[in-house]
Amino acid sequence: MPRFAWIVLLCVSFAGTTPASEVQLLTAARIHTSDPARPVARAMAWDASGRILAVGEAAELAARYPRARRIDVGDATVIPGLIDAHGHVMNLGYALLRADLVGASDKAEVLARLQDFEKTLPQGAWLLGRGWDQNDWPDQVFPTSADLDAAFPDRPVWLERVDGHAGWANSAAMRTVERDLSGDWQPDGGRILRVDGKPTGIFVDNAYEIVDQVVPAPDDALREEALERALEAAVRNGLTGVHDMGTRQGELALLRRFADAGRLPLRIDAYADGDREALADLCAMGLYRHPGGRLQMRGVKLYVDGALGSRGAALIEDYSDEPGHRGLLVTAPGDFEAIVRKAHGCGVQVASHAIGDRGNRIVLDTYEKVLGDAAGGDHRWRIEHAQVVALEDIPRFARLGVIASMQPTHATSDMPWAETRIGAERLEGAYAWRRFLQAGARLALGSDFPVESVDPRLGLHASVTRQDRDGQPPGGWLPGQRLTAAEALRGFTVDAAFAGRDEDVVGRLAPGLRADFVVLADDPLGVDASRLDDLPIRSTWVDGQPVYEAEATAD
Secondary structure (H helix, E strand, O other), X not given: OEOOHHHHOEEEOOOOOOOOOOOEEEEEEEEEOOOOOOOEEEEEEEOOOOEEEEEEOHHHHHHHOOOOXXXXXXXXXXXXXXXXXXXXXXXXXXXXXXXXXXXXXXXXXXXHHHHHHHOOOOOOOOEEEEEEOHHHOOOOOOOOOHHHHOOOOOOOEEEEEOOOOXXXXXXXXXXXXXXXXXXXXXXXOEEEEEEOOEEEEEEEEXXXXXXXXXXXXXXXXXXXXXXXXXXXXXXXXOEEEEEEEEEOHHHHHHHHHHHHOOOOOOEEEEEEEOOOHHHHHHHHHOOEEOXXXXXXXXXXXXXXXXXXXXXXXXXXXXXXXXXXXXOOEOOOHHXXXXXXXXXXXXXXXXXXXXXOHHHHHHHHHHHHHHHHHHOOOOOOOEEEEOOEOOHHHHHHHHHHOOEEEEOHHHHHXXXXXXXXXXXXXXXOOEOOHHHHHHOOOOEEEOOOOOOOOOOHHHHHHHHHHOOOOOOOOOOOOOHHHOOOHHHHHHHOOHHHHHHOOOOOOOOXXXXXXXXXXXXXXXXXXXXXXXXXXXXXEEEEEEOOEEEEEOOOOEO
């Protein structure tokens, strides 16, 4: 008999055809609702539209809804649908279609993976890849075009760094750029690495676009395939919602077509890609919400600085491992303030990427200036990452009503080299989840996929252990900043929903909200923390319908 027979255990309590307006009643060993009014239950009922009618005990709800369609998940645990408060949907899809360089231990492994992937490409096509990280290599130095040229002398190669803030090009790719890349000039907010005036092949932050803009654009079929793959990966990993950070006008149109056709299996809160066409549309036509309830755009994603791994994060003092360098401001402070004021005037929620302590201070100062007397009110403005923050600035988040949108797996990915970058003193305000909570800030959690894995279980694990999946380091890295399992779950449910202004729709399992939930084989609030990264996901549900079900395995 299949072990997961619960997947198909639908016991209808009356004969004949089930009416379209039926109520469905789910029973489980435990339901963690994330609702303070009733934190734990054993049954939940919802209507045909996917709206929760009641949460309580099995006998109580069975008596209230005697004709309900019954779903028994046995000894499983049900939790609210997990919401990734910071992801990149189309980038995830494209990453799944390109050479995967994540975890490559050195340049030789990168080249081997690229050579394998090249076999799938037609002649003349660009070789695109993503996920390399020089910090994982023995020498921990940036690679060069020469490292690629011997293997790929003619085919253009363009490889995105794991953080999305730097690219690695071979000479064939750089030859496609029409402007002269040599000399000592630098683009605003970017950095071309050079030796003796010649580009090495590494392009950081705003310099990245110099090469990326000459890469052939994907056609409609490839864009659709990328979106399909990303959506499937999300629901397979227990996500029922994503805050898509930096959605372009054309990407929103594609998402809208999927929503129109009923092909959007989860909820997407899209944030416009800076001061471009999508924001102009919001200002001209108002905030967008699809009538199906699974797609909306009510915010804008802005950038202030770069990333720590590529030394683009803007710091108040020099990088510890590069004296004289303090990172990059990809948007000048005056320009940033002007865009924030524009968004504010249009009633658009502002979410700003800031990783370094200087970047975070600029955002906080700007928010305080633009909001004026409304600072501290219910504006839901956000800082994305808040990765390295001066200790005196952490209390400002709560005082200004700013949400800290943070990604737990960034800490466990960066911990081998973070102290080398910024020194021990600045680590006191780095990846400081506990300090934010103690200061009264709201903490929305996500992954930043495809920078990190789309799997939110890894975020739960990192939050609670501050260890990698091998249990290193013993006791956890900067263990005083750990979260409890309940706090981590809240960050991926209640507080992520709050960050998207969706708390009256999702984030809890309570009457009147949507029946978005995940069925797990084990209890995330009861298992040892070391097991949080691989909790078996039995199914993912949105609007009371399964959008992912694990395959049954025979006993």
